[in-house]
Each structure stands twice: as C-alpha cells, then as structure tokens.
Amino acid sequence: xxxxxxxxxxKITAMILLLILGVTAFAGIVGTAICFDREIYTDNGAExxxxxxDNLLVNKTTRVEQIYNYNKxxxxxxxxxxxxxxxxxxxxxxxxxxxxxxxxxxSIHFEGLVEVEVDYGEGHFYTEMVASESDLSFTDISxxxxxxxxxxxxxxxxxxxxxxxxxxxxxxxxTYTIPKETKDGKAVEFVETGWISVQKYDxxxxxxxxxxxxxxxxxxxxxxxxxxxxxxxxxxxxxDCTIDYELAEPMTxxxxxxxxxxxxxxxxxxxxxxxxxxxxxxxxxxxxxxxLLCSAGHRKNDxxxxxxxxxxxxxxxxxxxxxxGLLIIMESFYSFGEFWEFVVxxxxxxxxxMAFIMTTTTRLxxxxxxxxxxxxxxxxxxxxxxxxxxxxxxxxxxxxxVYAFLTTLFIAAGGGDxxxxxxxxxxNTVVAVIALLAALHQDKLKKAINNMSxxxxxxxxxxxxxxxxxxxxxxxxxxxxxxxxxxxxxxxKSERMKTELITNVSHDIKTPLTSIINxxxxxxxxxxxxxxxxxxxxxxxLERQTLRLKKLTVDLVEASKASTGNITVNLDKxxxxxxxxxAVAEYADRMAKKGLEAVINCAQENVYVLxxxxxxxxxxxxxxxxxxxxxxxxxxxxxxxxxIGDSVRVVFKNISRDALNITGDxxxxxxxxxxSSRSTEGSGLGLSIARSFVELQNGNMSIDIEGDMFKVTIxxxxxxxxxx
Amino acid sequence: xxxxxxxxxxxxxxxxxxxxxxxxxxxxxxxYDGAEALEVIAANDIHLVLMDIMMPKLDGISAVSxxxxxxxxxxxxxxxxxxxxxxxxxxxxxxxxYITKPFNPMEVIARVRSQLRRxxxxxxxxxxxxxLSVGAIELDTDSRTVxxxxxxxxxxxxxxxxLKLLMEKPGKVFSGNEIYTAIRNEDAFGxxxxxxxxxxxxxxxxxxxxAEPRYIKVVWGQGYKIDGxxxx
Numbered sequence: 001x002x003x004x005x006x007x008x009x010x011k012i013t014a015m016i017l018l019l020i021l022g023v024t025a026f027a028g029i030v031g032t033a034i035c036f037d038r039e040i041y042t043d044n045g046a047e048x049x050x051x052x053x054d055n056l057l058v059n060k061t062t063r064v065e066q067i068y069n070y071n072k073x074x075x076x077x078x079x080x081x082x083x084x085x086x087x088x089x090x091x092x093x094x095x096x097x098x099x100x101x102x103x104x105x106x107s108i109h110f111e112g113l114v115e116v117e118v119d120y121g122e123g124h125f126y127t128e129m130v131a132s133e134s135d136l137s138f139t140d141i142s143x144x145x146x147x148x149x150x151x152x153x154x155x156x157x158x159x160x161x162x163x164x165x166x167x168x169x170x171x172x173x174x175t176y177t178i179p180k181e182t183k184d185g186k187a188v189e190f191v192e193t194g195w196i197s198v199q200k201y202d203x204x205x206x207x208x209x210x211x212x213x214x215x216x217x218x219x220x221x222x223x224x225x226x227x228x229x230x231x232x233x234x235x236x237x238x239x240d241c242t243i244d245y246e247l248a249e250p251m252t253x254x255x256x257x258x259x260x261x262x263x264x265x266x267x268x269x270x271x272x273x274x275x276x277x278x279x280x281x282x283x284x285x286x287x288x289x290x291x292l293l294c295s296a297g298h299r300k301n302d303x304x305x306x307x308x309x310x311x312x313x314x315x316x317x318x319x320x321x322x323x324x325g326l327l328i329i330m331e332s333f334y335s336f337g338e339f340w341e342f343v344v345x346x347x348x349x350x351x352x353x354m355a356f357i358m359t360t361t362t363r364l365x366x367x368x369x370x371x372x373x374x375x376x377x378x379x380x381x382x383x384x385x386x387x388x389x390x391x392x393x394x395x396x397x398x399x400x401x402v403y404a405f406l407t408t409l410f411i412a413a414g415g416g417d418x419x420x421x422x423x424x425x426x427x428n429t430v431v432a433v434i435a436l437l438a439a440l441h442q443d444k445l446k447k448a449i450n451n452m453s454x455x456x457x458x459x460x461x462x463x464x465x466x467x468x469x470x471x472x473x474x475x476x477x478x479x480x481x482x483x484x485x486x487x488x489x490x491x492x493k494s495e496r497m498k499t500e501l502i503t504n505v506s507h508d509i510k511t512p513l514t515s516i517i518n519x520x521x522x523x524x525x526x527x528x529x530x531x532x533x534x535x536x537x538x539x540x541x542l543e544r545q546t547l548r549l550k551k552l553t554v555d556l557v558e559a560s561k562a563s564t565g566n567i568t569v570n571l572d573k574x575x576x577x578x579x580x581x582x583a584v585a586e587y588a589d590r591m592a593k594k595g596l597e598a599v600i601n602c603a604q605e606n607v608y609v610l611x612x613x614x615x616x617x618x619x620x621x622x623x624x625x626x627x628x629x630x631x632x633x634x635x636x637x638x639x640x641x642x643x644i645g646d647s648v649r650v651v652f653k654n655i656s657r658d659a660l661n662i663t664g665d666x667x668x669x670x671x672x673x674x675x676s677s678r679s680t681e682g683s684g685l686g687l688s689i690a691r692s693f694v695e696l697q698n699g700n701m702s703i704d705i706e707g708d709m710f711k712v713t714i715x716x717x718x719x720x721x722x723x724x
Numbered sequence: 725x726x727x728x729x730x731x732x733x734x735x736x737x738x739x740x741x742x743x744x745x746x747x748x749x750x751x752x753x754x755x756y757d758g759a760e761a762l763e764v765i766a767a768n769d770i771h772l773v774l775m776d777i778m779m780p781k782l783d784g785i786s787a788v789s790x791x792x793x794x795x796x797x798x799x800x801x802x803x804x805x806x807x808x809x810x811x812x813x814x815x816x817x818x819x820x821x822y823i824t825k826p827f828n829p830m831e832v833i834a835r836v837r838s839q840l841r842r843x844x845x846x847x848x849x850x851x852x853x854x855x856l857s858v859g860a861i862e863l864d865t866d867s868r869t870v871x872x873x874x875x876x877x878x879x880x881x882x883x884x885x886x887l888k889l890l891m892e893k894p895g896k897v898f899s900g901n902e903i904y905t906a907i908r909n910e911d912a913f914g915x916x917x918x919x920x921x922x923x924x925x926x927x928x929x930x931x932x933x934x935a936e937p938r939y940i941k942v943v944w945g946q947g948y949k950i951d952g953x954x955x956x
Contacts, residue, residue, distance in 0.1 A: 510804035511737070513825070514804075514827065515736040517826045518736075518741075518826075522740060554806070575946065578899055578900055581920050582944065585924050586924060586942075611945070616944060617944035
C-alpha cells in the first residue's frame with residue numbers, strides 16, 4: 001500500500017479523478033432532484049413538458065402582443081399611444097421621434113464624464129476624465145453608439161423626459177425631453193407596460209422555434225412568422241385578437257425551447273441511470289478523499305510521515321492565503337457573467353483548496369504543534385530572542401523607556417498637577433540610575449561567566465569599582481575561574497607527563513628489543529641447531545612475539561599521542577578517492593593472499609575532505625590491516641563513499657573470520673580485541689588509534705557489528721569548494 | 725676494502741651488526757660512545773659510520789656535527805627515536821640516512837651498501853643531457869636504463885614511463901589521474917588503482933624499504949612525487 005500512496009503522480013491523478021467524480025456526483029444529485037420535482041418517474045414527464053412549454057409560450061405570446069402594439073402606436077386619429085417598454089433601447093425612442101415628433105422641439109441633456117486632453121507643455125498631452133454637462137440637439141448625437149443599461153421616463157406638464165444611463169466605458173446619461181404633441185398635432189400618450197423588453201428579432205422564424213399567426217376578429221392576419229400551423233393552440237388577447245401558435249417540429253433553432261426539450265429528453269432517457277451514477281460517484285469521491293487524506297505526508301517507498309516544502313510554510317500564511325482565496329470565490333459568485341467562467345474559477349480554486357486540506361492533514365499527522373510553525377510565532381520568538389541576547393544594559397534601558405513612557409502617559413491622562421509630575425519624574429530618574437548601574441554590573445558578570453563557559457578560565461573580572469553585592473559575586477566568579485584554570489593546567493601537565501613517560505619507556509624498551517630481534521635472527525641462521533624440529537618451532541614463536549612486541553611499542557606511543565591530542569594536524573583538501581585507491585594498492589598483495597576483493601563504490605568522481613592526508617592514511621592503514629588480519633578468506637570487502645550534507649561518509653564492510661562476541665564501542669577501547677583474536681598479531685590499539693586520529697581531524701568514527709558483518713563508518717567534513 | 729665504524733653504547737647491538745655486516749670487502753671497527761667514535765675516525769681511514777644517537781659522553785647528534793666540520797664520509801644514524809622531528813634533526817645536521825630501532829638487519833646491510841656505492845663510485849659520473857637524476861637514482865633516456873645507488877634496476881615499460889614523468893619534475897605532486905593520462909593519453913576515469921599498483925611495484929624495485937621510501941613518495945590523498953634523499 002505505502003509503496004505507491006506516496007507517489008506524487010498518484011496523488012495528482014487522484015485529485016483530478018476526485019474533481020471529475022465530485023462534479024459528476026453533484027450533477028447527478030441535482031438531476032435526480034429535478035426528476036423528482038418534475039415527476040418524471042410517475043407520469044413520464046408528459047405533464048411537465050406541457051406546462052413548461054406552455055409557460056414559455058405564454059411569455060412569447062405577450063411579446064407578440066407588444067410587438068403588435070408597437071406597430072400600431074398610432075391608436076386613433078388624435079392620439080399616439082407609446083408603450084414605454086418600447087424604449088428599452090434608445091434606438092427605438094429615436095426611431096419614434098424621427099417618425100412622429102418635430103425634431104427641433106426635442107432637447108437632450110447630457111451629464112457624465114468626458115475625456116479631455118490636457119497640455120502640460122512641450123507639446124505633450126495626457127488624457128483626463130472630466131465631469132461634464134451639456135444640452136444637445138437631437139441631431140448632435142446621431143452617430144453615437146447606443147449601449148444603454150437603464151432607463152425611465154417622467155411625465156411633466158407639456159413634455160415627457162426619457163432618461164438613459166450608460167454604464168459602459170464611462171458613466172454618462174442622456175435625458176430626452178419630448179413634447180406631448182406630434183408634428184401632425186396629435187397628442188402623445190405614454191403608457192407604462194412593465195419591464196418586458198420587446199424585440200421583433202426574437203420572433204422571426206429563423207431565430208425561434210415558435211410559430212404564430214395573429215389575426216383580428218375579422219380573420220385578417222396582423223402579425224405572423226409562418227404561413228400555416230398544423231396543431232395550433234389558440235390564445236385570445238384583450239384587443240379581441242387571436243394568436244394561434246405551436247412549436248416547430250423538428251426544432252431547428254437552438255433557442256430556449258430547444259434546450260428545454262433536450263434537457264427533458266436526457267432526463268427522461270437516463271432517469272434510472274442518473275440516481276445510480278450519483279450514488280456511485282458520491283461513494284467513489286468519498287473513498288478518493290479518504291485515500292488522499294491517508295496519503296497526505298507520505299512519500300514513495302517511505303513509511304514515515306514527512307513534511308514537504310508546502311508543509312513547511314508557516315501555517316498562518318497558509319490560512320491567510322486560503323481566506324483570500326475564499327473571498328475571491330465568494331466575489332466570483334456575485335460577479336461571474338457566464339456559467340462556464342464560474343466553472344473555470346472553481347477548478348482553479350480546487351487544487352489550492354486540496355493542497356490546503358492535504359497540508360493541514362499532514363501537519364496534524366506529524367503531531368507537531370501547529371502554532372510553532374506560524375509566522376506570528378516565529379516573529380515573536382525572534383523579537384524575544386533579540387531582546388534576550390541583548391546586553392542586560394540595553395534590556396534595562398528598553399524597560400525603563402517603556403516604564404517612563406507609561407507613567408508619564410498615566411499622569412498626563414489622570415490630569416496630575418506639576419508637583420506630582422515633577423516628583424514622579426525625580427523618583428523615576430533615581431530608579432533609572434540605580435537600575436542602569438545594576439545592569440552595568442550584571443553585564444560585567446555575564447561577560448565573565450560567558451568567557452568561562454567558552455573555556456577562557458584565565459579571564460579575571462576587575463571588581464575594584466564594583467558595588468555590593470555584585471563585588472562579592474564577581475570575586476566568587478574569579479575564584480571559580482582560578483580553581484578550574486589550576487585544575488586544568490595540572491591535568492594538561494599530567495597528560496603531557498604521561499605521554500612523555502610512555503615515549504621514554506618505549507625508547508628504553510626498543511634498545512633491548514633490537515638486540516633480541518637481531519639475536520633471534522642470528523640464532524635462526526645457525527644451521528646446526530635449526531635442523532632440530534623443536535628448535536625451529538621455538539625460534540618461530542620468538543620471532544613472532546618479538547615482532548608483536550615491536551608493533552606494540554610503536555602503537556603505544558601513537559595511541560598515547562593520539563588520545564591526548566599531542567600531535568600536529570595539518571588539515572588540507574584531500575581527495576578521498578585518490579587516498580582509497582592508494583591504500584588499496586598498498587594492501588593489494590596482502591589482501592590477494594587471503595583472497596579478499598576490495599569493492600569501492602563512490603557516487604562521485606572526486607570527493608574532497610578536509611583532513612591531514614598522512615593521519616588519514618594512518619587511519620585507513622589501521623582499518624585495512626584490521627580487515628586483512630581478521631576477514632574471512634575469499635570474501636569481498638565493500639568500501640562505500642557517500643556525501644551526506646556537509647560531510648562525507650566512508651563505510652568499510654567486511655565479514656569477520658571469527659564470531660564477534662563484543663560491541664563496536666568496546667572494540668574501540670584501548671587494548672580490547674575480540675576474544676578469539678587475542679593470540680594473533682596486533683596490539684589491540686589499531687581501532688582506538690584510528691578513532692583518535694579521525695576525531696583529531698574533526699570527524700567521527702563508529703563500529704557496527706551485525707552478525708559476522710564488521711562495519712566501520714567514518715565521517716569527515718567535506719570540502720565542496722574546489723578552490724580551497 | 726671498506727672500513728665501517730659501528731658506534732653504539734649497547735655492546736650486544738654492536739656485535740650483532742658486526743656479524744651481519746662482516747663481508748670479504750668490509751672491515752668493521754667499533755666504538756661505544758661519540759667521543760671514542762671521533763677518535764677512531766681520526767686514527768683510521770673510515771668509509772662509513774653507523775651511529776646511535778643516545779650515548780654517554782658525546783651523543784650521536786653532537787658527534788655527527790663535529791665530524792661534518794672536517795669530513796664528508798657517509799653517516800647512517802641508528803636510533804630508537806622514531807619521531808619525525810628526530811629524523812629531520814638528524815638529517816639536517818649532516819647524516820646521510822636514518823634507521824630506527826628495532827631495525828631489520830637486511831635493511832641495514834642494504835643501506836650500508838647503498839651509501840658505500842654512492843660514496844665511492846658515483847662521484848665521478850659525467851652529467852649529461854640524457855640523464856635525469858634525483859638523489860642516487862639516475863635515468864638515462866637514451867639507453868632507457870635506470871640505476872639506483874649505482875645498481876641497475878629492471879623496470880617494465882609502464883614503470884619506466886611513470887618514473888620518467890616523475891623525475892622530469894622532482895617535487896611536483898602528480899595525481900593518479902594525471903599520471904594515467906600522461907602515460908596513456910586516454911580518459912583516466914576509474915583507473916587510479918592501476919597507477920597506484922604500478923607505483924607500488926616501482927617503489928619495491930627502487931627503494932630499500934618500500935614502507936619508508938626515500939625517493940618515490942606517496943602524498944596521501946593527493947598523489948605521488950619524487951624527491952631526493954630524505955625520507956618522509
């Protein structure tokens with residue numbers, strides 16, 4: 001399971017699937033609700049179809065009436081009847097005026113913003129919007145494009161005002177003042193009909209599936225977009241006209257009727273599939289969502305919950321971003337123009353929203369205290385840390401400043417008189433001086449203690465001018481420093497004496513040892529005795545043991561120096577690969593003799609560490625000696641070199657010949673060896689020396705034993721900059 | 725006939741060395757402190773001195789510096805002091821070689837022979853353009869022969885080329901890669917091992933004690949170099 005949940009590809013696929021399934025489930029639920037509402041399951045939707053179509057048709061019929069009314073605006077010989085809805089478009093009003101009114105008597109009042117070019121010198125212009133108001137004649141604005149979003153009319157004594165507002169590019173409004181009399185001397189009567197706009201366009205046969213014939217009581221066709229109707233439905237108007245209508249079959253135009261019928265047919269066709277699909281998609285969506293929650297924080301092939309880049313962003317910033325995102329969505333709810341725009345915005349919001357849910361889940365899983373990874377916490381902690389690390393003096397100065405400010409503020413707010421003010425200021429000044437003096441002394445003490453904790457025990461605080469009780473404290477600190485300093489120098493002295501002692505003893509041992517080695521060698525060349533089997537065997541023992549003693553004396557000096565740090569270390573850039581191949585070459589013969597094969601795995605071509613090449617060679621020399629002495633014959637020795645962050649890790653792995661009944665840490669103690677290897681050559685100091693040398697080069701070394709596998713790990717600081 | 729003086733306060737060591745060094749062409753003289761050694765040298769025609777450092781009356785270091793005021797005979801220090809500083813001090817005051825106790829008798833013999841050859845034979849060699857030399861190693865680019873302390877060394881072609889490369893710039897550190905590219909003219913990735921092995925063979929052939937080389941030195945973690953005379 002874990003093997004693939006972490007994969008980022010799987011997560012993104014799951015999110016996309018969840019989006020698709022979720023939208024489908026939502027659509028399915030809505031579809032099912034509509035099916036129930038319209039009783040598709042009970043009567044096959046027949047009734048619904050009829051009523052829906054009827055509603056649509058009644059609406060259209062009203063429009064036919066209005067268009068008819070527009071066409072007969074001249075109601076009788078003396079009166080012109082104008083239905084105000086006709087003027088939903090300025091074009092219609094202008095047309096009416098051109099046909100019926102004397103244009104010279106029409107006045108137009110303009111109010112709004114206009115673009116004005118302003119000269120700011122040297123022939124440069126910029127455009128500025130200026131509020132403007134003007135009276136125009138009817139012909140002045142004949143070529144103006146009309147884009148009107150609001151209108152109303154107003155009846156005055158002898159004129160009508162029709163007001164158009166344009167919210168297009170800039171705010172502007174036009175008020176037409178029209179005489180109540182036509183150029184033929186007829187009266188003009190405005191009749192309000194409501195807010196339905198009338199467009200002839202809507203009712204042309206090529207634009208609608210609606211077919212109608214409107215006749216007067218004598219059977220004369222008044223308006224129509226067809227010649228004949230097969231199954232007309234009749235509708236009688238107030239004017240005693242008849243409108244016969246029907247829907248085209250088949251529907252050729254994609255108008256409201258077309259979509260309604262298509263939607264209906266889909267609902268009817270899939271009425272049993274839709275609820276099932278809704279349920280299935282809902283269940284799948286829930287399952288996917290749970291899966292995503294489970295996989296949050298997991299990576300490929302990794303059982304641990306780990307924070308990714310996103311999870312490390314302070315949580316309050318994430319919440320803020322989520323809040324802003326929510327505001328944008330809410331805003332888009334009100335302002336989206338088309339449905340598809342809303343869908344696009346929602347899809348854009350979906351992935352950030354999922355990311356928010358996932359990161360919240362990961363954070364909760366990690367069990368980390370969420371408030372610690374917030375910007376507010378980090379900033380507060382930073383400020384707190386800065387204040388804490390300031391000198392005590394500055395802390396006190398800040399404290400006094402705040403205190404003085406607050407007391408002054410309170411006195412001022414309480415309306416205190418001059419006496420109170422002056423005396424408070426005096427008291428404050430005295431308190432401030434005492435506090436500052438104390439702070440100065442504390443600073444000195446802090447510095448002295450800090451120096452000591454950093455290892456400078458010789459630091460002495462000048463307590464002559466200090467006040468009690470700081471003087472006593474200062475003296476005590478000085479005494480502690482003296483004590484430690486004395487103890488330390490004594491320890492150093494004894495360490496040095498120990499090393500010197502060991503070095504001298506080893507020199508003294510070496511001289512007799514030389515004689516022993518030489519005379520054992522000479523003895524072994526006396527052929528008259530070496531013919532004897534026993535003599536030869538005894539000589540071999542002598543030779544082996546003297547060589548061991550020789551190695552022991554050398555190692556003893558080295559171990560003593562290494563552990564006391566009594567050795568010069570010249571740190572320099574060292575090529576680890578070069579060193580390892582040199583070492584392998586040195587040991588090639590010895591390892592070949594035991595059938596050991598060295599396998600070096602190195603990730604990069606060049607790995608540089610900061611170390612003393614000679615000392616590092618002594619480390620690797622000891623390790624290789626160990627490997628060649630104690631490895632099982634005919635096995636492989638693995639050496640892995642890997643860069644880990646700031647350091648390089650070298651791991652030596654070999655199979656021990658004998659069972660190891662000891663821990664790695666014990667093996668690195670001086671004179672400790674695996675029990676079964678006690679009788680063989682070696683001083684038991686090799687690993688201890690190796691570790692001391694590694695530590696002298698600012699590295700560390702550890703030994704792990706797993707069954708018969710013997711694993712030595714060395715870590716040394718890496719040099720990344722090749723120029724060093 | 726060479727006269728070799730052995731000087732050590734430890735009589736057993738002197739006797740052992742006498743046994744090892746005695747040969748038809750070598751005569752041994754003995755001394756048991758620095759002052760006695762100087763007397764013997766003044767009274768005899770000595771060709772080489774083997775000297776201990778820590779001795780009563782006059783120690784080895786003082787004896788060598790005194791000796792160097794008047795003579796340039798080879799001196800090999802033979803001592804239990806194995807620190808780097810001791811070796812450097814010994815070589816700086818004029819010793820030609822330095823052997824630490826406990827020593828391998830065979831190595832002592834080899835070094836004595838080497839010093840004798842240099843002292844008696846090498847002085848008269850005519851310098852020529854075709855001969856590269858570092859310390860007691862000479863490489864003749866004409867005859868493609870190599871001698872160490874006057875004795876011929878038998879090298880493989882690869883070893884010869886590596887030695888020639890190193891000897892052309894004594895003291896310069898060559899990395900494994902550089903040596904490989906220089907002698908093969910190929911991309912050298914992953915071949916350091918081969919070079920390292922060649923160098924080791926070269927060392928075994930030229931050096932008396934390959935673990936403590938005098939000429940061909942391993943600069944650990946950097947590469948290889950050749951330089952004259954003093955051991956690391």
